[in-house]
Amino acid sequence: xxxxxxxxxxxxxxxxxxxxxxxxxxxxxxxxxxxxxxxxxxxxxxxxxxxxxxxxxxxxxxxxxxxxxxxxxxxxxxxxxxxxxxxxxxxxxxxxxxxxxxxxxxxxxxxxxxxxxxxxxxxxxxxxxxxxxxxxxxxxxxxxxxxxxxxxxxxxxxxxxxxxxxxxxxxxxxxxxxxxxxxxxxxxxxxxxxxxxxxxxxxxxxxxxxxxxxxxxxxxxxxxxxxxxxxxxxxxxxxxxxxxxxxxxxxxxxxxxxxxxxxxxxxxxxxxxxxxxxxxxxxxxxxxxxxxxxxxxxxxxxxxxxxxxxxxxxxxxxxxxxxxxxxxxxxxxxxxxxxxxxxxxxxxxxxxxxxxxxxxxxxxxxxxxxxxxxxxxxxxxxxxxxxxxx
Amino acid sequence: xxxxxxxxxxxxxxxxxxxxxxxxxxxxxxxxxxxxxxxxxxxxxxxxxxxxxxxxxxxxxxxxxxxxxxxxxxxxxxxxxxxxxxxxxxxxxxxxxxxxxxxxxxxxxxxxxxxxxxxxxxxxxxxxxxxxxxxxxxxxxxxxxxxxxxxxxxxxxxxxxxxxxxxxxxxxxxxxxxxxxxxxxxxxxxxxxxxxxxxxxxxxxxxxxxxxxxxxxxxxxxxxxxxxxxxxxxxxxxxxxxxxxxxxxxxxxx
Numbered sequence: 001x002x003x004x005x006x007x008x009x010x011x012x013x014x015x016x017x018x019x020x021x022x023x024x025x026x027x028x029x030x031x032x033x034x035x036x037x038x039x040x041x042x043x044x045x046x047x048x049x050x051x052x053x054x055x056x057x058x059x060x061x062x063x064x065x066x067x068x069x070x071x072x073x074x075x076x077x078x079x080x081x082x083x084x085x086x087x088x089x090x091x092x093x094x095x096x097x098x099x100x101x102x103x104x105x106x107x108x109x110x111x112x113x114x115x116x117x118x119x120x121x122x123x124x125x126x127x128x129x130x131x132x133x134x135x136x137x138x139x140x141x142x143x144x145x146x147x148x149x150x151x152x153x154x155x156x157x158x159x160x161x162x163x164x165x166x167x168x169x170x171x172x173x174x175x176x177x178x179x180x181x182x183x184x185x186x187x188x189x190x191x192x193x194x195x196x197x198x199x200x201x202x203x204x205x206x207x208x209x210x211x212x213x214x215x216x217x218x219x220x221x222x223x224x225x226x227x228x229x230x231x232x233x234x235x236x237x238x239x240x241x242x243x244x245x246x247x248x249x250x251x252x253x254x255x256x257x258x259x260x261x262x263x264x265x266x267x268x269x270x271x272x273x274x275x276x277x278x279x280x281x282x283x284x285x286x287x288x289x290x291x292x293x294x295x296x297x298x299x300x301x302x303x304x305x306x307x308x309x310x311x312x313x314x315x316x317x318x319x320x321x322x323x324x325x326x327x328x329x330x331x332x333x334x335x336x337x338x339x340x341x342x343x344x345x346x347x348x349x350x351x352x353x354x355x356x357x358x359x360x361x362x363x364x365x366x367x368x369x370x371x372x373x374x375x376x377x378x379x380x381x382x383x384x385x386x387x388x389x390x
Numbered sequence: 391x392x393x394x395x396x397x398x399x400x401x402x403x404x405x406x407x408x409x410x411x412x413x414x415x416x417x418x419x420x421x422x423x424x425x426x427x428x429x430x431x432x433x434x435x436x437x438x439x440x441x442x443x444x445x446x447x448x449x450x451x452x453x454x455x456x457x458x459x460x461x462x463x464x465x466x467x468x469x470x471x472x473x474x475x476x477x478x479x480x481x482x483x484x485x486x487x488x489x490x491x492x493x494x495x496x497x498x499x500x501x502x503x504x505x506x507x508x509x510x511x512x513x514x515x516x517x518x519x520x521x522x523x524x525x526x527x528x529x530x531x532x533x534x535x536x537x538x539x540x541x542x543x544x545x546x547x548x549x550x551x552x553x554x555x556x557x558x559x560x561x562x563x564x565x566x567x568x569x570x571x572x573x574x575x576x577x578x579x580x581x582x583x584x585x586x587x588x589x590x591x592x593x594x595x596x597x598x599x600x601x602x603x604x605x606x607x608x609x610x611x612x613x614x615x616x617x618x619x620x621x622x623x624x625x626x627x628x629x630x631x632x633x634x635x636x637x638x639x640x641x642x643x644x
Binding site: 005007017020081086087091100339340341 | 470473482486490548551563565
């Protein structure tokens, strides 16, 4: 079906190319994981959800690892990557995008300071134990503060709580900003909605929680350590809660535009019944939303335990990390499929080896996990003792 | 306990704070919002205020303008600073095409379509050099700007090639130049106009479907068109204050 009584699929000559492709799909995906993982750590630090005590540090390290690579897809995408720092040197303040450098770097600084506070006791201990080159590395990580007094621990705790609290609005800002970049483009009917920042934020939290669950289960399985079932149970309740809001907002946007039946619907209707029918309606909304929604509802209400809980939690989490990845694709690429001529759709061409192809996307998406693995060789991430209570 | 070093640190921090505040204030002071609120638009009114007129009733779809533009501006193959669309309006819908941007003219339409046709015409498209240009607003580094004479231009030395402007333009006139890897679009041939010439497409148009001139000159063709007030702009709902005035624009055109 073509929009607006078009007899021939027509798009403007310069629209043959989808300018924001896979790199811009995975950029908000990775920043979303940062924001989501951070929220989990703050649930313990700020909101005192005790069940997450043992994963709060893990969540923080995971957020940091994702954060390390959040800007890489952007660099890969830029036509002139060597000019990337122009965004710091000559920010054009009427552009929403101009704050990116400041939001992103300040968030990474906040993450690093919090990580340092959380780990500095470990650094000090290691610096004292280790000799030679490695000792110097540990020493440099202590930033020269080699005493750890109970008084210092108290101050650290207060600071950590403060940073974790500050991190919540900052994470909202970081990810709400990404949604705003899309939501404020009036030229694109599929993007332009003030709901976009909050949809991006909620889906970010969903993907972050779900990814932490998968990573946690994988680590415990690989290290043959017992699972903390009360924590998993609680995490799934939160995942369900955030996903309900996320899914409701995503559905609301479509229902609203369809019901309003205005100018936007004239292109969005054919978009959903045409190019996005499979990836959006069937995969994102039907399969990857409804099934995890039911599974998480089951976990929350009937409280399964043991292996069943583990399998269900992993299945729901896997589906939700994919749901959010599909959501990013459907928003970023989907919106650009609509021709600004309002008379047809352009096509997205998959590439594998190209600079913005599937292979670089897979490499960039894998990089945070490699970083996590490396970091986890050197610092304790998941405490063992308390989790043994099965 | 104020040791000399902590005193020095305090002084340093104070200076840092003062410096940051001054820099921040300067940025705010130079901000367009502040300028708009204080009525300080910086410069005096420019001598020229250029505009473009496209007369749809005159366009014959020969493609001369597209070819001239491509040559004049070294536009990469498959990308277009200007193009021509052919509209064939029938009772069952509208048939629009623009093979290779119309640069080689148009083959005849199918007989069945021709028989059905109620109306058919050509629409040249180019950058509208909007007074309220979304592309300028969204450029994160200020590489896209509006000259005092009304040209919307791209600083090719400064553009980072993020494509945000391509997304923001409601008219699809921007693209990322395949060869230069920066944002590109029609400049109204700024390099020619600044030497007193007309844009290439205007020069070669055999039917004067394209006009260019200074609105500040009451005798110019564009000033007369604007005065007559029978023009339209593309996508008026986008509120971009387009400076490309169309004559004979039908509602079916997007």
